[in-house]
Amino acid sequence: MTFEEIHALLSDKFGSKVIVDSQTSGLQPALFIHPDYIVPICEELRDNQLTWFDFLSCLTGVDHGPESNKFSVVYHLASIPHQHQLVLKVEIEHDRNLEVLPSFKSVSDVWKTAEWHEREAFDLVGIDFEGHPDQRRILLPDDWEGYPLRKDYQAAEEYKGIKIN
Incomplete structure (x- = not known):
């Protein structure tokens, strides 16, 4: 299926509000999905x-910087039998408060490998994945x-007495 056919298939099934935007420039076109619909x-x-x-x-978790206060998750999907690929992106605004992390729905029930990817995004970017079975x-x-x-991360000068460069 082409990118346009996939776009039409999803719009027909879920309605026009599910796809917030599309990006056709660059190496891989992407569909921006409304955060509430990423799992379905x-x-x-x-x-x-x-x-x-x-x-x-x-x-991948992405921090768009303090000036935008946006975080996103990028999903690279592949169909081995059909030999095609697709990129999905979900984006939210967040005030950068470390007490309440930006939160996205987990897709670990869809693909088990997401458990590891989501843990990495949690660990390095500070993104919470709602419904993740073992987020640490x-x-x-x-x-x-x-x-x-x-x-906006400020590295500590040392960790447990060991100097960090």
């Missing part, structure tokens, strides 16, 4: 025999403070 959209793309996106190849740090120590891939 992913289920449809996985289960529909016309699309059959059986593989979540990458999930995956790369950094449990007592690490902050989220190193945030644009």
Whole structure:
């Protein structure tokens, strides 16, 4: 299926409000999905025999910086049988408060590999995934403070007596 056919399929099934925007410039076109619909959209793309996106190849958390107060999650999907790919993006505004993290719905029930990808986005960007079965740090120590891939992250000078460069 082409990008335009997938766009039409999702709009027909879920209505016009589900796709917030589309990005056709660049190497990979992307559909911007309304955050409330990411799980049903992913289920449809996985289960529909016309699309059959059986593989979540990458999930990435993105901090758009303090000036925009936006966070997003980017999903790179692939269909091994149909040999096509698709990028989905979900974006929200957040005030950067570390006490209440930006939150997106988990797709770990759709693709099990999302459990690892979402843990990494939580650990490094500070994104909460609602419904994740085991959301905890995956790369950094449990007592690490902050989220190193945030644009406003201030690295500590030392960790447990060890100087950090």
